[in-house]
Amino acid sequence: MHGSARRVRPSKGLRVHEEDLQLARKLMSGDSGTFAQFFEDYFPRLFRFILRRTNRDTETARDVVQSALLKGLRNLGSYRGEASMFTWFCQIARHECSDQLARQQAQARTLVALENDPSVRAALESMQWAADSEPEEVMQREERHELVHAALDYLPARYARLLEMKYVQELPVEQIAQNMGVTAISVQSLLARARAAFREAHDTLSEGLGELKARACRDDGGAKT
Amino acid sequence: MSAQDQDPIASALASAGARPGVPADIQDRVRTAVEASWRAEVDRRKHTQRWRRSLLAAAAVLASAGLALLVNWQLQRSAAAPAGIFLASRGSVDIRAPGSSQSALGGKTLLSGTRVQTGIDGMALLAMGDASVRIGPASVVTLQRADRLELKRGRIYLDFGAHETRLRELRLETPLGAIEHLGTQFQARMDAHRLSVSVREGQVRLTTAQGEQLLGARESAEVQEDGRTRLRAIQPFGDEWAWTSQLAPDFPIEGQSLAQFLDWFGRETGQRIDYATPVVRIAAQRTRLSGSIEGLAPQDALKAVIAATDFDYEMLANGDLRLTMHAAQHAKLPADGTEWLATRFSMHD
Numbered sequence: 001m002h003g004s005a006r007r008v009r010p011s012k013g014l015r016v017h018e019e020d021l022q023l024a025r026k027l028m029s030g031d032s033g034t035f036a037q038f039f040e041d042y043f044p045r046l047f048r049f050i051l052r053r054t055n056r057d058t059e060t061a062r063d064v065v066q067s068a069l070l071k072g073l074r075n076l077g078s079y080r081g082e083a084s085m086f087t088w089f090c091q092i093a094r095h096e097c098s099d100q101l102a103r104q105q106a107q108a109r110t111l112v113a114l115e116n117d118p119s120v121r122a123a124l125e126s127m128q129w130a131a132d133s134e135p136e137e138v139m140q141r142e143e144r145h146e147l148v149h150a151a152l153d154y155l156p157a158r159y160a161r162l163l164e165m166k167y168v169q170e171l172p173v174e175q176i177a178q179n180m181g182v183t184a185i186s187v188q189s190l191l192a193r194a195r196a197a198f199r200e201a202h203d204t205l206s207e208g209l210g211e212l213k214a215r216a217c218r219d220d221g222g223a224k225t
Numbered sequence: 226m227s228a229q230d231q232d233p234i235a236s237a238l239a240s241a242g243a244r245p246g247v248p249a250d251i252q253d254r255v256r257t258a259v260e261a262s263w264r265a266e267v268d269r270r271k272h273t274q275r276w277r278r279s280l281l282a283a284a285a286v287l288a289s290a291g292l293a294l295l296v297n298w299q300l301q302r303s304a305a306a307p308a309g310i311f312l313a314s315r316g317s318v319d320i321r322a323p324g325s326s327q328s329a330l331g332g333k334t335l336l337s338g339t340r341v342q343t344g345i346d347g348m349a350l351l352a353m354g355d356a357s358v359r360i361g362p363a364s365v366v367t368l369q370r371a372d373r374l375e376l377k378r379g380r381i382y383l384d385f386g387a388h389e390t391r392l393r394e395l396r397l398e399t400p401l402g403a404i405e406h407l408g409t410q411f412q413a414r415m416d417a418h419r420l421s422v423s424v425r426e427g428q429v430r431l432t433t434a435q436g437e438q439l440l441g442a443r444e445s446a447e448v449q450e451d452g453r454t455r456l457r458a459i460q461p462f463g464d465e466w467a468w469t470s471q472l473a474p475d476f477p478i479e480g481q482s483l484a485q486f487l488d489w490f491g492r493e494t495g496q497r498i499d500y501a502t503p504v505v506r507i508a509a510q511r512t513r514l515s516g517s518i519e520g521l522a523p524q525d526a527l528k529a530v531i532a533a534t535d536f537d538y539e540m541l542a543n544g545d546l547r548l549t550m551h552a553a554q555h556a557k558l559p560a561d562g563t564e565w566l567a568t569r570f571s572m573h574d
Contacts, residue, residue: 030267039256047247062251069259074266141240148241160244167238195234202237 020085024076041157043069045086046093048153052146053097064100068093086154147209151202159194166191308337308368309353315472316362317344339368343379348472356395356406357384361414361468372396382412382469384492385427401448402433409442410492412469420448425461425495461495462544470494470523478530483512486530487548493523499541501549509536509548 026034046065054060072079072092079088152160158180165171165179177184311320311333323338335341341349342365351358353371360366364379374381375398383397385406397404397413401420404413409427413420422431423445431438434452445459459465476489487498487509500506512534518526527546531538537549 027263028267028270030264030271035260035263039259043252043255044244044247047251048244058248058251062255066255066258069255070262073259073263144237145241148237149244152238152244163234163238164243167235168241168243170239198234198238 017081017084020088021079021081023085024079024081027073028076042086042089045153045157046089048149049090050093050097052150053094054101060100060104064093064097067100068096071096143209147202147205150205151198154201154205155194155197159190159197162187162190162194163198306337306371307334308339308371308374309335309351309358311335311349312352312474313350313472314343315348316346318342318347318349319344320349335368337368337370341366341368348468350472350474352474353395355385357386357474358382359384359469359472369398373398375399376413376415378415378417380412380414380468382410382466384410386492401450401452402431405430405432407439410495411440412466418450422446422448423459423465425466426492460544463495466495473523475519476526478514478516478518481514482510483514483530483534483536484509486514486526487546490523490527491546495544496540497545499545499547501547505536505548505550508550512536 023034023038027038043065046068047061050064050068051058051061054064068089072089079085083091152163155163162176162180165176166173171179173184173187177187180187180190182190314320319342320335321340321342322336323340335351341351341360343349343360343362345363347362349360351360351368353368353374358366358374359382361380361382364381365377366379366381367375367377369375372394373396377400381397383395383406385395395406397406399413399415399420401415402422404411404422407428407430409429410425411423411427411429412425413422415421420433422429422440424440424442426442428442429440431440431446431448431454433448433454435454438446438454440446440456443459443461445457447455447457449455470493473493476486478486484506490496491498500509514530516533518529521529527538535551537551539547539549541547
């Protein structure tokens with residue numbers, strides 16, 4: 001899964017835009033069942049997507065995702081299916097997140113005086129020490145897990161659920177088929193497609209993460225010299 | 226080595242474990258807020274669509290009403306215009322005003338768009354401006370305007386009288402060509418695939434797919450479907466014209482001279498009047514008629530009128546009508562007839 005330097009293009013498995021357009025139309029028509037399914041599929045993925053960007057601040061992530069969902073649902077008419085709906089919501093959420101963090105930073109500047117308080121400074125320093133004390137191996141493992149989860153979140157919801165049932169929960173194919181309401185043969189077929197889609201998504205994210213790290217190293221080196 | 230060790234995807238997924246779930250309280254709070262907002266947005270959109278549909282429907286209704294008013298106004302405008310006058314008919318004739326399912330037979334004024342349809346025994350006599358219009362058997366004619374009529378099938382005869390001045394335009398349209406009179410008498414016959422135009426007097430302009438041409442008196446043109454036209458010489462009287470005499474406009478003879486009656490007869494039948502001598506001509510001009518020939522065809526009217534006078538007539542081989550006088554009466558007249566007084570007669574004495 002690693003080591004490929006080529007730019008990975010989204011496969012057909014990731015392009016479900018026509019289905020997403022139908023989903024958008026159903027949501028606009030006010031179908032309650034569609035909304036329930038949409039929320040079940042999209043909210044956890046968006047929440048995790050944003051949670052990584054808010055340094056695991058669940059309240060901020062909640063605000064951001066809620067705001068993104070409200071904005072996206074209000075503007076569903078502008079969704080053209082050129083990207084998957086999840087990507088479309090991710091873009092909205094990322095903008096919301098940037099706005100939210102900018103507001104928080106502005107607020108933090110107004111509170112900077114608190115850091116001059118000796119007790120507060122001591123608490124922050126202790127937290128910083130705790131983070132720095134994490135072993136390198138643990139951090140790398142966590143990063144790999146994050147990458148796997150992020151790749152799963154980028155897949156169509158049923159692919160991700162299928163992979164989790166198969167490889168995390170280790171359910172037998174018959175049980176998965178029953179859970180998904182399909183035949184065992186269909187599960188095998190879906191599994192093959194889900195694995196291919198996961199591999200592409202994981203490689204793409206891994207490649208992107210590598211580029212980010214390399215850029216960060218260059219920036220750090222430049223700053224030190 | 227387990228199967229997962231050999232399968233990097235399985236290994237990565239198993240190692241990463243399930244994705245962290247979202248705290249239920251957060252998910253519920255967000256869902257409540259988002260669903261309420263989504264529901265409100267759907268309602269707002271539906272309300273907007275309903276309003277837009279209502280607006281479009283209203284606009285459509287207004288547009289339809291406007292269009293209906295416009296069409297009605299156009300119909301009324303065109304329909305309100307008189308196009309001709311119904312004078313007489315024979316046999317089966319159906320005259321319908323535009324948009325009417327009732328026969329307008331008996332109405333005197335015919336509006337634009339009126340259709341006249343005759344049966345195989347039917348004929349109709351109309352007046353359009355200066356023209357006498359006769360519609361033959363098995364014909365369909367529409368009075369499009371006061372100056373335009375259409376022959377769809379059958380026969381039509383137009384007589385603009387013996388006017389020296391140019392009359393108002395009247396255009397006859399057929400599937401194979403249009404005919405404009407240039408002061409004339411002519412008839413047109415439209416069969417399934419052929420148009421025949423015959424000119425008795427004056428001139429017409431015939432316009433077909435092949436172009437336009439002038440037809441003079443005693444000329445006939447046959448126009449084929451492809452526009453090809455064949456010209457031929459014709460007689461201005463005879464069987465081809467006989468039908469037109471059956472519904473000739475009445476000539477009120479009361480107070481008219483015999484010569485005027487003969488002029489009328491000549492126009493109706495296409496026959497030239499030949500006075501045997503100048504004295505006979507003067508005598509005919511000074512002979513005053515009284516009574517009525519209403520309802521008689523020209524030939525019958527001629528017999529009735531001549532029988533009541535001292536004149537006589539004969540039909541020449543060339544179709545001319547030669548007027549003569551009884552020998553005894555002719556002998557009494559001066560050579561130039563100037564001192565002769567008109568013989569008065571009455572058909573209904």
